[in-house]
Amino acid sequence: MRAVIHAITPGDHFSPRTGSAIPSVVHGLAGAAGRDADPVRHAVVIDRATMRPRYDSAEVIEFDRARWLTKRDRALDLVRGRVGLRRHGTEAFYAPLVDALREQPPAFVLAHNAPVIPWMLRDSPHHVVLYAHNHLFRTYSHGEASRMLARVAAVVCVGDELAERTRAALPPGFAERVHVVRNGIDTERFRPGSGPSAPRYGAGDSRPAGGRPLRVMFVGRVIPEKGPDVLVRAAGLLPPGSIEAVIVGSQGFARDAPLSRYEQELRRLARESSAVVRFEPFVDRDRLPELLRSADVLVVPSTWNEPGALTAGEGMASGLPVVSSRVGGLPDIVGEAGILVPPGDPAALAEALRALEDPAERARRAEASRARAVARDWNWAWGNLRRVLEGL
Template structure:
């Protein structure tokens, strides 16, 4: 896997083929009757073998609940590092059996931690810790104007940007409906992303529906809406610097909200849904709105569009908040958890 971080040593191993959809379904059935999930165990077994013979150490098992079980007879201290709701298909009994030997379970937000604790037996719930993700403040930096130019005094409209997968859970349709309600010539809405992680991926049925919704918004109110396909990590910082406002209109419980964090680091005023881990990420540096409410979102966008001073203050707060929660801050928190163990 590339790119690789120069700060980390690499353990290479020959991996196994990932489980098919049918195999995952069988795993789910096996887990419900108290058996091990053999397909996912086979996938992670080469990794466990590569780790097990090494000197005892902390092993951070990223989104891999099976790894503590595979390494249960070793001297390693395995920490399950949860970036998603990993136990949603596990019974409390199965979760207890698979994670009995885990040293700790680290969740990237309090909302995710609450759901994880609820899925665990009491003894394991006590091992849950929260370590929020850090923000990359070196790659993501503000533009020269910081998004503070007022409408009417700039060569182009104020650019309102969505970045993420074009799936219903991310709520891009909510932003399109808000754009239609606003119908302002001084605003430009750019939706960046694809259903998958490739620029040339086929347009999904949901993406087709988004385009129909955008066409309707243009015809009804003259809203300026355009789409950009998926952009890679190297291109994203420049695209965010070209934006004036970032909107994260998710309707599902985002565990953390990477895009919101990167918008803050770029010094963008951020409007995000009050759901999942997004309030933790945005804090008081952005505006929070109820999910799936286009009218409320439109009001928040209008408030920013009409108030240059508000955008300036939010831009400054955004960057300051990001710098206070960079990767060194996150690493310090994680190190504190490991030292407790």
């Protein structure tokens, strides 16, 4: 089988110092491929200036990134695309990455969230696969999509719901090229603990009186689409002292970055709430398993059609009951092990958390979570991807 080369967005970090989703997926797939009975070489093409240390699961191919796209560049490309012209700004941004790919022997090139790469490699000996983690064709006409994907070997989507939307957005004749490969779960790094333990939050953060409350955790980028405000509002609907909401993350990938307007508003909501709400700014991948093991419940309250949330699976692998929004790919990820609630509905989320105050119900959900995670680990995901690639 040909080698696999992953092309991720220029500037994205193939490093455990961030929680960036696509590099985490690449690391999971590459690690599983290396453990396979018939190993397949994986490499990743990355900007030379990105963070170190890098994951050691894939060979690193470096390039020097072009200048960042400006808002004006993006706006001009959007107009060009709508009138049937090439998106010159995007092509210039990806040109150094594509040049690095051209220097490699023929391989399966997995272009993560980058429809421009199949077009730019249309005359190369590589088998190019568009790997879709989100809906990528909202701004593409059928004509432009046909041109960009004319030579694409396959389109891989991380969930059924995303695959359906992708097929609907593509011209007739492309549907048979769309495949589903769900994200795997790191069940080695993320494992159940021996029991909840209180992390240190700093001076002045006292525990609520009357026994230990249910510790309910959100992990992810603190942006409106991820819905942490829904958890804060839900916590305020429950009896004081019954739960402790912990918001882990920041808008970006830096603990010391200034708070965004949304993060400031979230803290205002917390101050005005009757609930106990803690904030833990961004943590890297190495600290995340311990934090998850300190929780009783993980909440994934996304308000957008999230196709393949890694955090939900990692919470399940950690042996946590998971409450998630009924949107995007989340129902498929958590399955019957989790509790699904309507997006943006604090009352429904509060009711689900109230049910999980029962220790027996938590234990049942926790056991089901771990079992589902183990059945969907990265070895399973790589096996599914390998079958797609071998069929091309």
